[in-house]
Amino acid sequence: MNYTKINGGVCAPKGFRAGGIHCGIRKNHTKKDLAMIFSEKPCSAAAVYTRNKVLGAPIIVTRDHLRDGTARAVICNSGNANTCNSDGVEKAELMCSLAAKALGIDSADVIIASTGVIGQPIAMEPIEKGIAALAPALTPEGASDAAEAIMTTDTKLKECAVSFRLGTNAVTIGAIAKGSGMISPNMATMLSFITSDACISSAMLGEALRAVVDDTYNMLSVDGDTSTNDMVSIMANGLAGNPLIDSKNEAFDAFVGALKIVATEMVRMMAADGEGATKLLQCSVTGAPSKETAKKVAKSVINSSLVKTAMFGADANWGRILCAIGYTDAEFDIGSIDVYISSEAGQIQVCKNGFGVPFSEEKAKEILLRNEILIDILMKQGEFEATAWGCDLTYDYVKINGDYRT
Amino acid sequence: MNYTKINGGVCAPKGFRAGGIHCGIRKNHTKKDLAMIFSEKPCSAAAVYTRNKVLGAPIIVTRDHLRDGTARAVICNSGNANTCNSDGVEKAELMCSLAAKALGIDSADVIIASTGVIGQPIAMEPIEKGIAALAPALTPEGASDAAEAIMTTDTKLKECAVSFRLGTNAVTIGAIAKGSGMISPNMATMLSFITSDACISSAMLGEALRAVVDDTYNMLSVDGDTSTNDMVSIMANGLAGNPLIDSKNEAFDAFVGALKIVATEMVRMMAADGEGATKLLQCSVTGAPSKETAKKVAKSVINSSLVKTAMFGADANWGRILCAIGYTDAEFDIGSIDVYISSEAGQIQVCKNGFGVPFSEEKAKEILLRNEILIDILMKQGEFEATAWGCDLTYDYVKINGDYRT
Numbered sequence: 001m002n003y004t005k006i007n008g009g010v011c012a013p014k015g016f017r018a019g020g021i022h023c024g025i026r027k028n029h030t031k032k033d034l035a036m037i038f039s040e041k042p043c044s045a046a047a048v049y050t051r052n053k054v055l056g057a058p059i060i061v062t063r064d065h066l067r068d069g070t071a072r073a074v075i076c077n078s079g080n081a082n083t084c085n086s087d088g089v090e091k092a093e094l095m096c097s098l099a100a101k102a103l104g105i106d107s108a109d110v111i112i113a114s115t116g117v118i119g120q121p122i123a124m125e126p127i128e129k130g131i132a133a134l135a136p137a138l139t140p141e142g143a144s145d146a147a148e149a150i151m152t153t154d155t156k157l158k159e160c161a162v163s164f165r166l167g168t169n170a171v172t173i174g175a176i177a178k179g180s181g182m183i184s185p186n187m188a189t190m191l192s193f194i195t196s197d198a199c200i201s202s203a204m205l206g207e208a209l210r211a212v213v214d215d216t217y218n219m220l221s222v223d224g225d226t227s228t229n230d231m232v233s234i235m236a237n238g239l240a241g242n243p244l245i246d247s248k249n250e251a252f253d254a255f256v257g258a259l260k261i262v263a264t265e266m267v268r269m270m271a272a273d274g275e276g277a278t279k280l281l282q283c284s285v286t287g288a289p290s291k292e293t294a295k296k297v298a299k300s301v302i303n304s305s306l307v308k309t310a311m312f313g314a315d316a317n318w319g320r321i322l323c324a325i326g327y328t329d330a331e332f333d334i335g336s337i338d339v340y341i342s343s344e345a346g347q348i349q350v351c352k353n354g355f356g357v358p359f360s361e362e363k364a365k366e367i368l369l370r371n372e373i374l375i376d377i378l379m380k381q382g383e384f385e386a387t388a389w390g391c392d393l394t395y396d397y398v399k400i401n402g403d404y405r406t
Numbered sequence: 407m408n409y410t411k412i413n414g415g416v417c418a419p420k421g422f423r424a425g426g427i428h429c430g431i432r433k434n435h436t437k438k439d440l441a442m443i444f445s446e447k448p449c450s451a452a453a454v455y456t457r458n459k460v461l462g463a464p465i466i467v468t469r470d471h472l473r474d475g476t477a478r479a480v481i482c483n484s485g486n487a488n489t490c491n492s493d494g495v496e497k498a499e500l501m502c503s504l505a506a507k508a509l510g511i512d513s514a515d516v517i518i519a520s521t522g523v524i525g526q527p528i529a530m531e532p533i534e535k536g537i538a539a540l541a542p543a544l545t546p547e548g549a550s551d552a553a554e555a556i557m558t559t560d561t562k563l564k565e566c567a568v569s570f571r572l573g574t575n576a577v578t579i580g581a582i583a584k585g586s587g588m589i590s591p592n593m594a595t596m597l598s599f600i601t602s603d604a605c606i607s608s609a610m611l612g613e614a615l616r617a618v619v620d621d622t623y624n625m626l627s628v629d630g631d632t633s634t635n636d637m638v639s640i641m642a643n644g645l646a647g648n649p650l651i652d653s654k655n656e657a658f659d660a661f662v663g664a665l666k667i668v669a670t671e672m673v674r675m676m677a678a679d680g681e682g683a684t685k686l687l688q689c690s691v692t693g694a695p696s697k698e699t700a701k702k703v704a705k706s707v708i709n710s711s712l713v714k715t716a717m718f719g720a721d722a723n724w725g726r727i728l729c730a731i732g733y734t735d736a737e738f739d740i741g742s743i744d745v746y747i748s749s750e751a752g753q754i755q756v757c758k759n760g761f762g763v764p765f766s767e768e769k770a771k772e773i774l775l776r777n778e779i780l781i782d783i784l785m786k787q788g789e790f791e792a793t794a795w796g797c798d799l800t801y802d803y804v805k806i807n808g809d810y811r812t
């Protein structure tokens with residue numbers, strides 16, 4: 001299957017309009033803080049949510065709205081997570097009905113998300129005015145504005161789109177995302193909104209999303225903290241005109257392939273732009289005795305504060321990698337494991353069968369000074385593999401998250 | 407039971423001698439790096455070890471030596487962890503036999519521990535000379551020298567002792583410990599050596615140690631990284647003259663009580679002196695539906711990078727606490743949880759039944775500027791409780807662990 005990366009983000013698929021404005025949710029901030037995405041036609045829709053027991057009010061409302069597997073719009077604000085507020089659900093519902101009214105659709109077809117400080121009541125006045133101004137101004141060129149409006153401490157806008165053919169039909173998937181951090185730091189909330197013009201049932205859309213999320217968004221870790229408001233949603237409006245995908249056929253596999261490219265791209269962008277990050281870390285595990293073990297080992301390494309600080313310091317302190325593998329909560333043989341570290345500057349083996357091997361510290365330093373580091377772990381005890389993405393732990397992470405909320 | 411804190415560390419119990427010297431394991435360092443503890447009489451002995459699958463060679467050797475439940479000496483070096491070296495076990499055995507020979511005891515009665523860089527062959531020459539010099543120089547006043555010799559990035563020496571009466575006999579327990587960090591940073595290795603003059607069987611000694619470790623040492627977290635070389639050992643030589651404790655009777659309970667005080671003191675010292683720490687954090691959970699849940703919730707909060715950075719910034723960002731409670735891998739009701747934050751400067755409630763409650767930010771700041779912060783979580787859904795200890799996450803943690811190994 002040929003997949004082509006194209007421009008246009010969430011508006012690359014046919015029939016989608018988007019936009020983003022500053023409505024003033026946080027005083028003394030001028031950043032865009034309200035985003036909308038709208039489909040001309042009704043969409044199959046699905047989403048996956050945080051597993052945190054504390055659920056943001058928008059998560060509760062979206063989950064309810066998506067029970068029927070359909071949606072037509074996304075509304076998302078930054079600056080306030082609308083979480084742990086006793087009036088949170090009520091206000092999230094109100095935001096949906098305001099958006100629905102402005103767009104002339106049903107309130108139950110609105111996906112809502114919020115990101116920001118938790119436990120502070122959300123002011124409805126700027127949102128009400130914002131929705132009234134934003135809804136009529138949505139355009140097919142507005143994807144980047146929407147991507148910008150959902151950003152918090154993100155330093156880079158995150159969007160991408162991929163196109164592929166199903167028979168004679170061109171099908172496109174687009175996405176935007178925000179990574180970890182807040183202007184007033186609070187949650188490492190991860191939000192991603194995906195659009196497509198594919199014709200696919202909501203059941204199959206959900207299957208595709210869950211299959212891909214497990215290997216991509218769920219393998220991203222900036223600081224191990226799982227937000228109360230994490231969400232990835234997808235809407236597909238069918239305008240590509242392909243025969244309806246309603247079973248796990250070849251077209252489904254092609255769709256999943258494209259979705260995985262989009263998701264991986266979003267995850268890499270979020271990892272590289274983690275709070276305070278100077279480096280993207282990718283840890284790939286192969287030869288694991290089970291998929292679960294492969295995932296756990298890759299995440300254990302990516303999550304280790306000691307590995308993350310070593311990478312920040314460009315220090316090939318591979319003992320920390322082996323240590324993090326060792327405390328993974330899974331059964332495997334540590335004695336057969338090889339570890340390689342690489343970047344564009346080359347590759348070194350640091351560990352063979354669980355023991356250190358000599359390497360040039362000079363070469364290691366050269367490799368680790370690059371901004372994208374790969375850690376390859378060969379377990380040599382099975383057929384399973386997994387990849388996790390993260391970033392280094394830096395002074396700026398502490399600065400961003402240690403500053404007082406004002 | 408009256409427990410009295412006394413001076414003397416591991417030499418406070420009758421019949422123990424200790425010492426610590428600089429033998430030169432790491433070039434260009436002048437810090438003491440070799441410690442010994444010796445009992446005049448044979449001891450019942452027990453230990454608990456890291457659960458990391460990567461085991462330091464000293465752990466493998468000590469586990470073997472303690473299979474018979476007896477020991478008479480501890481030898482411990484800092485500067486090299488003797489881990490992931492193909493000749494590691496051989497060298498650890500050699501260190502034990504050198505120590506045994508110098509002390510005139512059996513090699514199988516030596517407990518060995520090492521802490522430092524992993525994956526670098528350990529030089530035996532300085533250790534051989536060091537043991538020969540140190541063994542004859544052990545004294546009942548040498549506890550602090552031993553405590554100093556096991557330190558790495560620790561900034562404070564950690565020792566304590568507690569005395570209590572069993573009938574007419576005074577019984578004493580002493581301990582030294584090293585916390586998290588290395589001069590050449592590598593592992594947050596936690597080592598603690600405990601001595602006692604109690605007369606207690608090795609089986610009961612093991613029971614007591616395991617019971618106490620679970621609620622103390624295992625509830626300490628500086629950065630979530632479990633070292634390859636963690637160990638807590640205890641030796642009891644019987645010189646207190648109390649009737650042998652060989653069942654779970656009242657005397658056993660009294661012994662466990664004293665051991666818990668000693669262990670808690672060590673853990674608090676290690677938490678307060680965590681790498682880069684400016685604050686000791688204590689998280690107490692009450693009203694949990696199970697002991698396991700209480701522990702998991704307390705540790706989840708103590709481990710959260712976002713909570714830790716907020717505490718560093720003296721920011722009462724309680725949403726992060728609730729978030730960390732929420733992603734704990736355990737079943738409970740988030741909707742009944744209250745959270746309080748306190749220090750010597752006072753107490754505030756920040757959350758009631760899962761929702762935020764208004765509080766004075768000024769008062770909160772005043773409380774959080776102190777160097778010992780208590781986070782109290784009332785789950786109100788059971789009878790179980792647990793406490794975890796940790797520290798804030800600071801620029802210095804990144805600095806200490808990000809610097810290049812040289």
